[in-house]
Amino acid sequence: MALQELTYRDALRQALIDAMRENPDVVIMGEEVGRYGGAYAVTKDLIKEFGGERVIDTPISEPAIIGAAVGAAMAGLRPVAELMYVDFIGMTMDQLGNQAAKIRYMFGGQIGVPMVLRTQGGTGRSAGAQHSQSLEAYVMHTPGLRLAMPATVADAYHLLRQALTKPDPVVFIEHKALYTMKETVDLDAPALPWGTSAVRREGKDLVIVTYSRQLHYALEAAKKLAAQGIEATVIDLRTLNPLDFDPIREAVSRIGRAMVVSEGVMTAGVAAELSARITEECFDYLEDPVVRVAGEDIPISVSTALETGSVPGAQLIYETGLKMLGKVPA
Amino acid sequence: MTKPVAHTPAPRPNTDLTSHYRMMLRIRTFEERVGELFVRGQSAGSMLHLSIGEESAAAGVCAAMVEGDTFTTHHRGHGIFLARGADPNRMMAEIGGKEAGYCHGKGGSMHIADMGLGHLGANAIVGGGIPAVVGAGLAARHHGSGKISAAFFGDGATGQGILYESMNMAALWSLPCLFVCINNQYGMGTRIDQATANPEIHERARAFGLVGERVDGLDVEAVSEAADRLVAGVRQGKPAFLMIDCYRFYGHARKDKSPYRDPAEEEQGRQKDPVAFARAALLERGLATEAELTALETEVGAEMDATIDFTIAQKEPPLSTMFRDVYAPEEPEPEPVRTRIDRVLARD
Numbered sequence: 001m002a003l004q005e006l007t008y009r010d011a012l013r014q015a016l017i018d019a020m021r022e023n024p025d026v027v028i029m030g031e032e033v034g035r036y037g038g039a040y041a042v043t044k045d046l047i048k049e050f051g052g053e054r055v056i057d058t059p060i061s062e063p064a065i066i067g068a069a070v071g072a073a074m075a076g077l078r079p080v081a082e083l084m085y086v087d088f089i090g091m092t093m094d095q096l097g098n099q100a101a102k103i104r105y106m107f108g109g110q111i112g113v114p115m116v117l118r119t120q121g122g123t124g125r126s127a128g129a130q131h132s133q134s135l136e137a138y139v140m141h142t143p144g145l146r147l148a149m150p151a152t153v154a155d156a157y158h159l160l161r162q163a164l165t166k167p168d169p170v171v172f173i174e175h176k177a178l179y180t181m182k183e184t185v186d187l188d189a190p191a192l193p194w195g196t197s198a199v200r201r202e203g204k205d206l207v208i209v210t211y212s213r214q215l216h217y218a219l220e221a222a223k224k225l226a227a228q229g230i231e232a233t234v235i236d237l238r239t240l241n242p243l244d245f246d247p248i249r250e251a252v253s254r255i256g257r258a259m260v261v262s263e264g265v266m267t268a269g270v271a272a273e274l275s276a277r278i279t280e281e282c283f284d285y286l287e288d289p290v291v292r293v294a295g296e297d298i299p300i301s302v303s304t305a306l307e308t309g310s311v312p313g314a315q316l317i318y319e320t321g322l323k324m325l326g327k328v329p330a
Numbered sequence: 331m332t333k334p335v336a337h338t339p340a341p342r343p344n345t346d347l348t349s350h351y352r353m354m355l356r357i358r359t360f361e362e363r364v365g366e367l368f369v370r371g372q373s374a375g376s377m378l379h380l381s382i383g384e385e386s387a388a389a390g391v392c393a394a395m396v397e398g399d400t401f402t403t404h405h406r407g408h409g410i411f412l413a414r415g416a417d418p419n420r421m422m423a424e425i426g427g428k429e430a431g432y433c434h435g436k437g438g439s440m441h442i443a444d445m446g447l448g449h450l451g452a453n454a455i456v457g458g459g460i461p462a463v464v465g466a467g468l469a470a471r472h473h474g475s476g477k478i479s480a481a482f483f484g485d486g487a488t489g490q491g492i493l494y495e496s497m498n499m500a501a502l503w504s505l506p507c508l509f510v511c512i513n514n515q516y517g518m519g520t521r522i523d524q525a526t527a528n529p530e531i532h533e534r535a536r537a538f539g540l541v542g543e544r545v546d547g548l549d550v551e552a553v554s555e556a557a558d559r560l561v562a563g564v565r566q567g568k569p570a571f572l573m574i575d576c577y578r579f580y581g582h583a584r585k586d587k588s589p590y591r592d593p594a595e596e597e598q599g600r601q602k603d604p605v606a607f608a609r610a611a612l613l614e615r616g617l618a619t620e621a622e623l624t625a626l627e628t629e630v631g632a633e634m635d636a637t638i639d640f641t642i643a644q645k646e647p648p649l650s651t652m653f654r655d656v657y658a659p660e661e662p663e664p665e666p667v668r669t670r671i672d673r674v675l676a677r678d
Contacts (some may be wrong), residue, residue, distance in 0.1 A: 025472070027468070027472070040664060053342075053472070056468075056503075058497055058499065059495070059499065059500065059502065061495035061499065063461065063491070063492045063495060064459075064461040064464060064492055064495035064496050064498075064499055066498070067458075067460070067461025067464070067465070067492060067496070068462070068465040068468065068499060070461070070462050070464055070465060071402075071450065071461060071462030071464060071465025071467075071468075071469075072465030072466065072468050072469050072477070073464055073467040074445075074450050074465070074466065074470030075400060075450075075468075075470065075479070076469050076473065077464060077465070077469045077472060078466065079465070094455055094492075095458070095461065095492075098458060099453075099455075099458060099459075099462070100454050103443075103451060103656070104655050104656070104657070105436060105655045105656050106432035106433060106436055106437045106441040106451070107432075107433045107437055107441065107443040107445075107451060108431075108432065108435075108436050108437060108655065109654065109655035110433070110443060110444070111443075111445050111446050112658055120619065129468040143656050143664065144552050144656055144657070146657075148556035152359040162617050166658075167657075167660070167661070168658055168660035168661070186509070208431070209388075242661075242662075263618055280670075280674040281673075281674060283674075298407065
């Protein structure tokens with residue numbers, strides 16, 4: 001196939017369509033996924049092609065949606081359970097954390113739970129404290145769950161396709177502010193392997209490690225830093241479990257400065273884990289402490305000003321980069 | 331949603347009273363040996379929940395199921411697994427945390443499972459195993475297998491919202507799901523009337539559009555008859571709920587002496603003994619002689635005694651298996667903490 005301009009949403013939708021055409025056991029289940037077409041229209045019109053048996057509109061029952069997906073996966077289906085907002089994950093934590101994540105282990109390896117939980121998170125729509133969070137740390141803190149968070153259109157497609165071939169449960173967290181982002185992609189071009197990070201920019205002065213929407217802010221900040229003579233390497237994690245740490249170790253050991261950027265709240269978050277790992281594994285090479293640039297330890301407000309101020313953005317990443325290199329922000 | 335595929339169930343052996351009695355006796359004797367394993371210090375922990383007094387539920391309902399049907403159980407599920415054909419040696423070994431157990435010692439009493447027998451898992455979260463049968467029901471219909479999926483749980487689980495979410499889905503989608511509430515009167519130390527204003531739980535199932543029935547667990551034949559009838563409907567896509575009234579003869583777990591129960595109530599509750607009731611009926615109807623029953627009891631006693639000897643002789647799983655099965659076998663195992671520490675502290 002040739003190059004085409006697609007949105008992040010188009011790519012996700014295409015991944016679902018291709019997977020469903022290829023494997024009749026792939027079923028989608030969730031609130032509003034069928035007739036409504038998905039709260040963010042990712043499953044729009046899929047019910048027309050695949051019918052209500054495979055694109056299953058459920059009652060508003062998040063625990064049982066995830067629990068039914070667990071049972072369906074054990075019984076031979078390939079369910080994609082959609083959780084409309086990651087903020088609702090607390091509703092499902094028993095089925096996700098105590099069941100899906102542990103079944104293979106508790107049962108001595110007899111069976112896995114090959115399901116995908118598709119959800120979306122993050123700020124950007126003034127959706128308030130219960131519809132704007134970045135809760136990936138909950139997932140990353142639970143052994144047994146894989147975690148993918150695509151930042152690009154190509155990754156939206158390929159990581160979702162790959163997630164649907166994985167033997168273990170995958171939590172797939174999209175970013176609500178990226179759905180309309182467009183890129184020109186060739187979906188038939190070779191994909192990066194699952195479980196690998198990607199170096200999105202090379203620079204000799206600073207390593208920025210990030211994922212999901214913050215990748216775009218990091219790249220924007222890196223451009224501004226370059227104008228100030230500071231060259232940043234930007235690494236996109238793509239999957240947080242598996243975590244591809246080798247390229248981070250290699251880059252930080254060579255460059256000596258690292259900033260980790262996450263939209264989730266700072267305390268006990270993904271940035272904290274990355275910071276601890278970098279500090280442990282690259283200690284001898286670090287010129288400065290590893291700096292976390294993360295969400296404030298507060299709930300998200302509806303006010304656009306407060307919402308935007310609650311999470312990192314290009315400006316904060318840029319200023320932090322300047323400070324790390326001993327320059328004073330203008 | 332299309333209609334469920336019509337399916338003629340395979341012939342079901344072992345539904346006569348003699349077979350029921352034999353199964354109930356095996357369950358009770360197994361549970362008594364579980365208690366003995368604990369006393370002898372050979373069980374892995376004290377989280378042992380015995381189903382003594384509830385044998386009719388396991389024997390009666392499981393006899394209505396066929397090979398390929400799937401099920402989940404609660405934490406008090408030894409009897410159900412036995413009644414679906416489990417090997418008591420491998421069960422006891424699992425309870426003892428041994429490598430030869432069904433889950434190689436990682437699951438134990440509360441997380442025992444066997445995919446070969448359709449056991450999608452016992453669960454230590456009250457109500458935790460219930461929604462899996464909705465998914466298994468979806469899969470059965472998707473594949474046109476004609477199989478059913480049954481969730482077994484206690485009266486305590488009727489306080490969990492997920493039961494109602496699951497029953498609603500099963501009814502909405504006409505799934506081949508059976509919900510079996512073994513009402514042993516107690517959720518840990520709280521009697522059902524202290525936990526709910528209306529203990530007619532089967533009425534709740536009816537309100538969701540399921541077939542809802544309640545049966546006295548004293549009489550295994552009554553349980554069996556109800557289960558046969560309901561399962562026939564379930565197989566045709568009419569999900570059902572069956573509440574079986576029993577009495578939990580002993581404490582919540584092995585160490586619980588039930589100080590919250592009136593001894594007179596316990597005395598009365600233990601009169602409701604499905605094993606003794608079936609035994610008396612066998613003799614009364616001339617289906618067995620005292621000598622035959624004694625011989626059966628000796629045989630079952632020996633079978634279950636052997637589970638203890640088997641378990642004691644088995645090895646603990648090697649420490650090297652600790653990181654296995656967190657993820658699929660083709661995936662790398664998590665790095666042990668000690669290895670990490672050594673790597674971090676190693677200086678070039």
